[in-house]
Amino acid sequence: MEVAYYPGCTLKTHAKEFEKAAMEAYKAIGIELKELDKWYCCGTVYSLAKDNIMYKVASIRNILNAQKEGFDYLVVLCSMCYNTLKQAQEFIKDESNLARIKAFMDEEEYKGIEVLHGLELLKDKMEEIKKTVKKPLGKKYAAYYGCTLLRPKSIAIDSYEKPAIMENLIEALGGIAVEWPLKNECCGSYNIITNREAVVERVYHIIENARRNGAEAIVTSCPLCYFNLKECQKDVKKHYPGFEEMPLYYYTELMNEAFDGKFDKGENNKES
Amino acid sequence: MLLEKVEEISGENLYACYQCGRCTAGCPMTGEMDLMPNQVILAILRNDERVLNAKTPWVCAQCYQCGVRCPKNVDIAKIMEALREIKLRSNVNYIDLKKINRSYPQIAIVATMRKFTG
Numbered sequence: 001m002e003v004a005y006y007p008g009c010t011l012k013t014h015a016k017e018f019e020k021a022a023m024e025a026y027k028a029i030g031i032e033l034k035e036l037d038k039w040y041c042c043g044t045v046y047s048l049a050k051d052n053i054m055y056k057v058a059s060i061r062n063i064l065n066a067q068k069e070g071f072d073y074l075v076v077l078c079s080m081c082y083n084t085l086k087q088a089q090e091f092i093k094d095e096s097n098l099a100r101i102k103a104f105m106d107e108e109e110y111k112g113i114e115v116l117h118g119l120e121l122l123k124d125k126m127e128e129i130k131k132t133v134k135k136p137l138g139k140k141y142a143a144y145y146g147c148t149l150l151r152p153k154s155i156a157i158d159s160y161e162k163p164a165i166m167e168n169l170i171e172a173l174g175g176i177a178v179e180w181p182l183k184n185e186c187c188g189s190y191n192i193i194t195n196r197e198a199v200v201e202r203v204y205h206i207i208e209n210a211r212r213n214g215a216e217a218i219v220t221s222c223p224l225c226y227f228n229l230k231e232c233q234k235d236v237k238k239h240y241p242g243f244e245e246m247p248l249y250y251y252t253e254l255m256n257e258a259f260d261g262k263f264d265k266g267e268n269n270k271e272s
Numbered sequence: 273m274l275l276e277k278v279e280e281i282s283g284e285n286l287y288a289c290y291q292c293g294r295c296t297a298g299c300p301m302t303g304e305m306d307l308m309p310n311q312v313i314l315a316i317l318r319n320d321e322r323v324l325n326a327k328t329p330w331v332c333a334q335c336y337q338c339g340v341r342c343p344k345n346v347d348i349a350k351i352m353e354a355l356r357e358i359k360l361r362s363n364v365n366y367i368d369l370k371k372i373n374r375s376y377p378q379i380a381i382v383a384t385m386r387k388f389t390g
Binding site for chain 1: 280281282283300301303304330331333334335336337339340347349350353354357366367372373376377378379380381382383384386387388
């Protein structure tokens with residue numbers, strides 16, 4: 001199966017390992033992620049102001065372009081891009097909204113292309129995934145969804161309070177998924193730039209909670225959650241002596257590991 | 273009046289709020305806030321313009337936890353956005369873009385530009 005794939009800026013820079021692992025992992029279960037010939041930055045955060053049309057244009061253009069390339073589904077791996085593109089898709093499903101936005105662009109009609117997150121593609125593939133596993137993971141993992149895969153409700157890839165896709169994936173890969181309450185809690189997101197200390201505090205609570213609930217590592221699909229959790233652990237150590245670092249993985253890295261791919265985990269995770 | 277402006281930009285009915293505080297209970301950023309999310313709504317309902325100088329809307333990370341847990345379906349994230357927009361549209365940027373450290377991931381930088389500058 002071939003699906004259109006929208007990478008977004010961060011998967012080409014800070015989160016290269018996420019993309020690289022995804023290409024291999026999805027291929028192993030028969031899914032070819034075909035990068036769009038043409039794509040732009042989605043805008044990262046969806047504008048919530050009713051009258052702010054301009055901030056929605058980039059996302060909508062990306063969706064309509066993917067449709068022009070002949071695809072029914074547009075798969076996104078970055079959680080933030082997913083959120084922005086999916087909300088934009090919901091927005092243009094309403095024809096009066098699309099009409100308003102067309103004053104600013106030449107693109108054609110919306111014919112119903114669906115934005116999907118990479119995890120959604122795995123929902124019905126668990127049996128295939130189990131069969132592909134060569135090296136069961138064994139360890140205990142906390143699935144960390146963060147905000148953008150689950151909220152607002154209209155775009156949630158799973159139950160917004162009790163999601164299970166990532167847990168099911170971890171179990172299918174031979175790992176143990178721990179139950180913990182902060183799986184859908186925000187890491188502080190872009191506050192990392194304007195209010196780093198606040199994010200450090202969030203990261204401490206999130207990681208400690210995962211640990212107290214038995215996790216040995218955290219799994220995510222959001223490059224900003226990944227960055228914040230990874231980067232801020234050093235700061236956490238300064239504030240909370242005795243704090244032990246916890247390894248982080250993109251879910252695609254875990255898939256590769258269990259599939260026994262030759263994938264190199266990347267610099268960020270060389271056995272911490 | 274402040275209330276009308278907020279309603280116009282957010283599209284939300286603030287009078288639906290009955291001050292139960294679930295938005296505040298679920299908010300991950302309250303530790304950094306000077307006004308709790310439910311207090312922000314109350315201040316807007318009273319047309320108290322001091323809320324425009326509160327730190328709260330600038331700490332909101334648009335995680336939507338408040339909105340999904342609101343029993344009255346008030347999307348508080350949209351209200352926070354309206355407060356930011358009112359400020360940014362008066363030609364006041366919340367941060368100086370030139371001072372942003374560019375080693376951060378693009379998603380963080382672009383989000384910062386969109387949420388903190390007009």
